[in-house]
Amino acid sequence: MSDAQKEALNKLIKEQQKGASQWLNYWQEFSAFDTWQFWFHVIMFVAPLIILYFALDWKRALRLGFYGFNVHVWFTYFDDFGTTQALWTYPYKMIPFIPHSVGMDASLVPVMFILVYQWTIKHNKNYYLYTLLLSLFLSFILKPIFVMHHLFKFNSWVNYFHLFLTYIVIIVLSKVITDFFLHFQKIAQDKAIEAKTTKRNPRKR
Numbered sequence: 001m002s003d004a005q006k007e008a009l010n011k012l013i014k015e016q017q018k019g020a021s022q023w024l025n026y027w028q029e030f031s032a033f034d035t036w037q038f039w040f041h042v043i044m045f046v047a048p049l050i051i052l053y054f055a056l057d058w059k060r061a062l063r064l065g066f067y068g069f070n071v072h073v074w075f076t077y078f079d080d081f082g083t084t085q086a087l088w089t090y091p092y093k094m095i096p097f098i099p100h101s102v103g104m105d106a107s108l109v110p111v112m113f114i115l116v117y118q119w120t121i122k123h124n125k126n127y128y129l130y131t132l133l134l135s136l137f138l139s140f141i142l143k144p145i146f147v148m149h150h151l152f153k154f155n156s157w158v159n160y161f162h163l164f165l166t167y168i169v170i171i172v173l174s175k176v177i178t179d180f181f182l183h184f185q186k187i188a189q190d191k192a193i194e195a196k197t198t199k200r201n202p203r204k205r
Contacts (some may be wrong), residue, residue: 023097024096027093030092035092037091037150038094039152041092041102044104044108045094045103048111052115056118064118066181067175067178067179068110068111070115071110071171071174072110073158075104078157078170085156086155087156087158088154088155088158089155090153091150091153092151112134113171117131132171137161139160139200
């Protein structure tokens with residue numbers, strides 16, 4: 001590593017540390033335990049998880065949980081990108097050290113998609129149609145309500161339509177990855193069944 005690179009890196013690290021300290025000071029003054037917005041974020045984190053506990057089809061828990069974790073990961077990636085690039089901001093947070101909304105990224109949005117996904121499986125409905133409707137609700141109804149109450153703020157050229165596009169990417173990636181692993185799980189199960197059958201009936205070899 002050259003001296004110029006070390007100097008540039010150290011400068012970035014100091015600026016990052018300064019920014020983190022400023023966000024902590026901001027949170028303590030405007031977004032801490034004495035604000036209703038803080039407790040709103042706490043409820044947004046806790047309530048969906050409680051609902052999920054009682055509403056989840058436990059026979060499909062692994063499949064639904066894996067899908068929901070996919071939604072959480074991809075949504076967090078997009079949200080982190082938007083916040084770190086200053087495209088949007090959450091003026092109030094539950095945890096000051098995390099740039100995105102923990103309540104939305106780790107609970108509300110994944111749980112909503114899990115329940116819709118579960119419903120489409122149970123009733124043999126079109127997954128993409130109903131998750132698309134949910135994405136429209138989140139992008140053009142829920143997020144404007146958040147903006148209205150200063151829980152979410154656009155800073156740059158992005159708008160609600162761009163958020164909607166990210167949801168489309170998320171629902172496609174989450175479903176495709178889940179189906180991918182389910183496919184290989186089925187192959188492994190079929191091979192296991194075939195091996196047991198062959199072992200019980202060696203004459204069929």
